[in-house]
Amino acid sequence: MASHLAVLEFHLKEAWRGWPGMALYLGYTLIVYVVLFSLWGSLEAPTWVLGYLWAAEALYMGVPRFWSQLHQEARMGELALRLALPYPFVLLRFQRYLATALLQVPWVVAVGGAVIWALGLPASLSLWSLPALTLGLILNFLLELTFALLTFRSTSPITLGVLLEMLRLLGGAVVLPLEFWPESGALLLFQPLAATFYLPARVAAGGEPVWLLVTLGWILVFLGLLARLFPRALAALSERGEV
């Protein structure tokens, strides 16, 4: 346990030292929040919607994207050095992801809160926000890692990355809660992106906490999927000599 905490500590230091980039990103987040809250605040939407957008954006904007970095490491042969360690590769990646998320998500939440306060909007987050956002973070990590492993086969994954981002926005109902979708939109509930963004944000905004079981279920599904996919992805890299 001590070594896990030590590893996390150094990743936190590393993430903290990247503050200029993070500050720039928070500036962008501020603009997004102002636009979204001004827009939805001017509509006569239910009060939970603002809390939902606050939490959904915190997850969407706060979680680190690392699939392209992992893809690049694999293509450059740098993955090898992280595989040849007595520390599990996935755990190491998770520690790095968690460190950035632990710094980024609270800041994004704070920026959202500041905008809500400045605009005088009636938005709040429930006590379930913490477990909801935590589960959302974990599922997002597993999704990101799975996507990275799938891109190992592709030499130009940029298009796939753009597609993933669009799917995240739409399938995760990041800017428009599923309640505002046509009836068929309810089908989106059965895919993992809804469990990553929509359900945790909905629970954070006062929804039924039992919905988090769906996110938990998807976490288990992705853990099982990764257990099969990870060795295959490595074997595929090995076959092409790219590791």
Place this chain on the structure above:
Amino acid sequence: MIHDEIKPVVEARGLGVTFRRAKGEVRALRGVTFSLGPGEGLALLGGNGAGKSTLIRVLAGILLPQEGEARLWGLDPWRFRTRLARRYGLVLGGRSRLSPLLSVEENLRLWGALYGLAGAHAKRRIQEVAEALDLTPILGVAASRLSLGQRNRAELALALLPEPELLLLDEPFIGLDALGRKSVLNLLETLKVHRGVALILASHELSGVEGVLERALVLRRGEVAFLGDLTALRRGLDFRHVKVLFHEPFRGNPPPWATVSEGGYVLEAKVSPEKIPAFLSQMLALGSVREVSVQEPSLEEVMEVWLRT
């Protein structure tokens, strides 16, 4: 019954690796067989694309061979990669494990934690490797601000941190000056001789390597072209460097393939071993000889010949 036989650290039997790429198949290794015991040093030699890096990656459990088998301490490195990683140190030249935003010391502490080193033991090891690789003055410097040579010494420090029993070094001398290379070679020799660390070193920078490694494996297009003692590899060449110093500038015509320097005081030539007596008679006829030295070809010259053939 007591066995006093020393178990090999590395065993490779008929290793074959074929990469399947968009442009077709590339045969990277074919039928590579060798073994290495504790405290032994093996120079992995060959031109670009000969298969040296592939072989090191197979031994580190990062590449899966399609043919044959590799074993480290009797275990399959691909299957037991995480377990075996505690026992070997790996350097892949040109590839960095250092986090650019952390200082050298923080990087060492992070990697110490990854290897399960903690507390006073971790501190002692960091101090030891930093001293051995002359990193102490730059421990507080961010990795992003290191020169290439400093970065490579820090990479080597990461590999040495867990006190490995085997070192797999692929081009570890990139960016090191002559002095830096010499001190790294001295350190490797100490580890090999006094701690019984087995050593596999692939490098194009061969000067000084002979003093540390006693065996060589030459790969040519993925196949073993030579496996044996480094001295035997050198003796395989059919020439020796003969240097003749005269008391006064020689007179007469020297052989056209000889090099004359110092205004006729020094004459150097590459001569076949069996022709050396005749060559020396010829030299005595040219003038009064003060000194003669006969040297075997350098490892660089050996490799030059191997690469040409």
